[in-house]
Amino acid sequence: MNIIVLEDFDALSEQAAQMVEEQITKNSHAVLGLSTGSTPLGLYEYLIKGFKAGKTTYQNVTAFNLDEYLGLEKDHPNSYHTFMNERLINHIDIKQENTYIPNGVSASMEQECKHYEELLDTLGPIDLQILGIGTNGHIGFNEPGTSPLSTTHIVNLDETTRESNARFFKSNEEIPKHAITMGISSILKSRQIVVLAAGEKKAHVVKKLLSKEVHESFPASWLWHHDNVTLLVDHEAYQLVGN
Secondary structure: OEEEEEOOHHHHHHHHHHHHHHHHHHOOOOEEEEOOOOOOHHHHHHHHHHHHOOOOOOOOOEEEEOEEEOOOOOOOOOOHHHHHHHHOHHHOOOOHHHEEOOOOOOOOHHHHHHHHHHHHHHHOOOOEEEEOOOOOOOEOOEOOOOOOOOOOEEEEOOHHHHHHOHHHOOOHHHOOOEEEEOOHHHHHOOOEEEEEEOOHHHHHHHHHHOOOOOEOOEHHHHHHHOOOEEEEEEHHHHOOOOO
16 A cells, blocks of 8 residues: 655645546546535536636546435536536536446346446456545445455445534435445446545544554454555544654
C-alpha cells in the first residue's frame, strides 16, 4: 500500500483529482469506480473545476458507483443517484447512459445484484476505484463480518453507519436499514484503488488499517490483498499512526 500524507482535506482532494485525471489522460475510455459521502466531495469539486478549465473530457468514460440505499427512488433527495447527479455527473460531459448506480427499488433485489455484478464483469474491470473508509472500517457498505469473497449483495446497515448518515435525514426512522453494495471481491477486481481518509474522526480507523492486521471484522483490511492501493490521508487522520 502506497501511503501519501497530505496537509489537509483540500490538498488530499486535489491529489485525488490529479490521479483521476491522469488515468483518463492515459485512457480516454477509462472505467472509474466512484463513492459517495463527505470524503469525496472535494475530489468532485476539483474534477468539475478541471473539466470546466478544459483539462479533461469524460465523453468516453464509464463510471460505476459502489452502492445505493434500499427503498429510495432514484429522485429521492437522499438517494445516491441524486447525490452523484448533483455533486458530479450533471456538471461534466459524461454520458448518463455510461453511469451505473445500483437500483435500490428493483422488483427483485437478487436479480439486481446479479445484473450489477455482470455489468462490472462485462464493462470492467474498473481502472481506478475511489474508496472512503467508514469509522467501523467498512468499504462501500461492506460492514464488519462481510466475506472477502462477496460480490454485489444486500446488506443490513450497521448502527454506527446509520448514525454517521443521520445528518442527511429528518428523523432516525427515515434512515434506511438496508443497502445494495458492490462486494469486497467486486472492489478487489479493480486495477487500482485509491482510499481517501480525512479528518480527526478517521484517525483511529487509519491507525487500525495501517497495523496491517487482516480480519473480517475490519473490511478495509482486505485491501492489503491488493497490489495497487494508494491511501491518501491528511495530517489529522494520520496523527495516531506510530503512537
